Amino acid sequence: MNSTGSLVAPSVTLCGVGGMGAHLLRRLDSSPGSRLWTLDTEVPAEGGYGQGPSPVVVGRAVTRGLGCGGDPAHAQRIAEEDAESIRAQLSSGLLVVLLGGGGGCGSGMGPVVVRLAREAGAFVVAVVVEPFDFEGPLRRRNSEQCLAALQGSADLVIRVSNQSMVRLHPESTLVHDLMRHADEHLVGVLEALVRMIQGPSLVPVGIADLERWTRGRLAHAVAAFSEASGEDRIGRLWSGLVDHPFLDASARFAESSGVLLHLTGGQDLRLEELEWLHHQIHRHCPRAQLVVGAGSEARGSGSMRAFLLSVHHSAGLQATPAATPSITYAATKVSSAGRLQFEDVPSSTESPGRSVTPVVGTRTGTRVRTPATKPSEAQTQFEFVPAWTGRFDPAEGTLFRGENLDVPTFVRRDIGLN
């Protein structure tokens, strides 16, 4: 990672749980300002103690350092019994927990780490690597259960799928090559995530922007990244995102309820490029609320990188009616001030209807949660309700400096009506 900013970047801790988690951390470039540690029930076979992140091995007495045999319940018990060793590693900053969902250790201990970290005041993002189909139904079930547990506890869960790589390869491909290719994509996504959090920012956007949409709901995000330079870089950057295996495989990009896009380029990032991307996202995901951020990076000329998170809410759990999309740049003062909440959103464009009841003064929470926030405070239920644009087609928003001017001014300015 090339974090070149002079500003003090927020501290981030990366924690790999289980074999896959540790494996991923070893593959990441060392990241200045971030701390890496791993948690496992077995002593890592590769990487050793030397150059890799410092491992915390729990449950030695039970497992003799030989692992948990792929049993998440067993791993969970171990982690809970040794909670003190885990707590010793935790702080109140931003924690990214990485794990492979199909195994036992990561899927069993991951949710425990997340819970303890939340109790310590951390903001927790969990990245779950979902198994290949060839690993069998048991591992798939492990992964699904782990995902469900994490969705209820982490601030944000990002799903990345090993299986999505399979389509890209002929059947004769070696499993080893397939896994290395998957690793590259996983590492790419993680690096982009860290770059977004830590890199020098032009238009700051954070995980906290997304968390606003996911908190208290069964939500998850799918991630993609791409890189392009030269002629039509923005067009190729965009196709790199939409064709990215992790995004493409989810086949639900179009139904995203929120999209976070983070761009890093040199000094040559142009407004029209941002706007063009905006437009594409709108066309692709008409229901999505959008947050765009940009980071600057002193890199080779003309090169640009993009990181995208597409947020989904699990079906059947949404109380909100069909959403009208809107755009919020994280950088605007207005959106950072929070937005008004509405109990209902009119569905007909011509009639705001009687059902719109503004509940003035209920904010969507501060944009970046202070690490010290008590977990209980963060439990408040927040509805994801996109800003209303009434008679104007949300897909044709009047954008000006990142604000959709079709959204009522008093709403964007957070002016109360009482």
Add this chain to the structure above:
Amino acid sequence: MSDNGHIIVGLEIGTSKVCAAVGELTETGELNVLGLGQAKSRGVRKGEILDAEKAGDDVRQALAEAEEMADVDIESVLLAVTGRHIECANYRGVHTIPSVDRAIGDEDVQLALRNAKSQSCPAGSEIIDSVRQDFIVDDHTVYDNPVGVVGGRLEARVHVIRGHANRLATSRQAVENAVPVRVEKPVFGGLASALAVLTTEQKQAGAVVVDLGAGTTEFAFFHQGLLRHSGVLAVGGDHVSNDLAYGLRILIPRAEELKLEHGTAVARPESAGVQVRGDSTSLHGGRGVSLEHLERIMSHRIEETLELVALRLREADALRMATAGVFLCGGAARTPGILEVARRIFQCPVHQGLVQGVSGPANVLENPEFVTAIGLLRYGAMRSRQRVQPNLLGKLRSLASLSSFRSFLF
């Protein structure tokens, strides 16, 4: 009557109304409005045609009314265009005079202008107008007209207004498919409004015209007789009504009605606790709404719109140089209190923009909504004068009189 070259027709397909003005340019150069027709506009959003068929119907109605009142057959129109696809910017074009010690000729000027124009048109867009500003010879001296000056390097400055080729074609076709009338040329609505409102002296001294329409807000800035800056914002009176509908939880037609009846640009303390109902005879009557909320919602939108315009104007330092002030026209300029708010935001004198130097029925001339259509007549008049002049008066005379209307050389 229309083939004598003295009838000019301006057509604005606005977001709230379609307006056609028929004008007559007399032998002595006076402009009279002979007729005006209007229809409610149903096919336009934010200045752009969404439903060409409805827009065509509305155009037909407005033109028929104007034809009848003026008693002429309309053959062609100048068409006002607006919308956020319109882009306005200044460009420079350089032409190197091939041999030294040669006076700059007309051809050199044309070449420099062409170079300026050529950089300004990306694929898919079309130049609506390229308005000549001034010239710089050899990196220092500024000339209104460099013909006859000896120099090696000629730089032309132009203000280019361009739009999306497709959008422009849509507007043109909406008219031409609906009525047997030819669209002579599209004209940026903001420029047309400025031409209607500003006198020669004001353009010289420095003045801004802001047209506050239903779907768009256009502006144009003149200084030293030249068009220096212009632009459009896709925000207007419809946004005010939309905000009110939302905040007061009423339907849009009722919001529109309450706005016209009770709207102000400034929230007044005495409105606290007051309930208003709107026109009691209205179909949309219903429960009362808080006047305080209405004013608060509305004042924020208007303030923001003017602030956005101010931001754009400051790009060209227009507010500092507009010694004659800012002139507001368009329907939303009727909003009570808007001049005071605009003064506070623009920090310069602000006036109601009224049509200048055109005769016609007073009830036509005093409407801020008709300014654009009438401005098109002025545009047409300047254009036809420019076209006939060289033939009539010869080159010398034409050069001598250049500066008197150089604000209008293309």
